[in-house]
Amino acid sequence: MTIWNRRDPAKQTDTALEEKWTGLLNQLTNNFISPMSTSSLSWANTLLCSASRQGCLPVITTLFASAPSNPPLTTALLAQTQTDSRYQSIGEAAFWNQPHTLHYLLEQQSHVDMTPHLQHLTQSPSGAADRNILHLAANSRNPDVFRMLCRAFPQGVNATTASGDTPLMLLVFARPASVEAVRVLLEVGAADVNFSPGGEWYSPLRTTVRAGDVAVVECLVKSGARVSEALVREGAGWRFRGEEVDGERERRMVEVLVGGLGEEREEGTLVG
Known part of the structure; x- marks a missing residue:
């Protein structure tokens, strides 16, 4: 995800290259969450928050595409268990100036209750x-x-x-x-x-x-x-x-x- 965030801006207009990146990240994310295990659930919130920090939408969209039909995954994504920083997904996107990611996360409120991350307070x-x-x-x-x-x-x-x-x-x-x-x-x-x-x-x-x-x-x-x-x-x-x-x-x-x-x-x- 860090590599995605730091990729050459001049090459981001290369549609074919962007599609390859997106496909790779989608596959890696799907491999992470399927089959669902206790280990993958325990890391789901950390993965979401890290992707939000980096503005890595392919990972985030893959996670949320699976969430509505997978209640355990939804619960894990919003569990507020990450220890990498004091923020949650919406806060990560806001702090690190990721407006496109923020817009997507806020849109998820229509089918996933994002309240825990929307109202999160740092400790x-x-x-x-x-x-x-x-x-x-x-x-x-x-x-x-x-x-x-x-x-x-x-x-x-x-x-x-x-x-x-x-x-x-x-x-x-x-x-x-x-x-x-x-x-x-x-x-x-x-x-x-x-x-x-x-x-x-x-x-x-x-x-x-x-x-x-x-x-x-x-x-x-x-x-x-x-x-x-x-x-x-x-x-x-x-x-x-x-x-x-x-x-x-x-x-x-x-x-x-x-x-x-x-x-x-x-x-x-x-x-x-």
């Missing part, structure tokens, strides 16, 4: 515990991945990890940030732009101001971020609340923030 002694599939998607920064997950798992949009991070907080902290992915999370997922369990310093807006990302700042402001958390009056001008930003980006961000004051400015909630 870890560190702050990485309790991450759902949307938290994991922040690693991909792919707007298409977020669009699919927001629709499939809307209840996870504002969920927090053990360390208090929301998917939006992780996404704006990622470098380089993706303004399109942020926009999808806010507009399609209806993420709470001001939700910050750790306090104002860790809010999506202030995190983005510290990063100096003008485009993401503008996206957050347009979605209702509280400008007063990041900007205060100073004489005839404005200054950031504790953040240090270089000159040109500071000027541009102040313009964006002041331009988005709206009701906050009218109500006088911005105080120095």
Whole structure:
């Protein structure tokens, strides 16, 4: 599966070669699951998750083609027994930026109950515990991945990890940030732009101001971020609340923030 993932992109348009790859992987997978044994069942979840990580659709499609008529295989695929990583199939595809694989896995919900993998939370002694599939998607920064997950798992949009991070907080902290992915999370997922369990310093807006990302700042402001958390009056001008930003980006961000004051400015909630 690793070889499949690393094959030459220039040769992926070679239909005959792709068909040979697909045929080989289908045969290997069928040999693995037929005849069904205790050993093959015990490895089924690991195989599915590994294939999801690598974006190896031939293996995944073969597994799911057999699942509806094979209840023990279905149970084994969703058993959450793999030890190679803390993720399950949907989380693997989301984390490793495999949108085609993710789309296929989500489609299986129509005939296989994917809930265990859709709602899976990571387990870890560190702050990485309790991450759902949307938290994991922040690693991909792919707007298409977020669009699919927001629709499939809307209840996870504002969920927090053990360390208090929301998917939006992780996404704006990622470098380089993706303004399109942020926009999808806010507009399609209806993420709470001001939700910050750790306090104002860790809010999506202030995190983005510290990063100096003008485009993401503008996206957050347009979605209702509280400008007063990041900007205060100073004489005839404005200054950031504790953040240090270089000159040109500071000027541009102040313009964006002041331009988005709206009701906050009218109500006088911005105080120095």
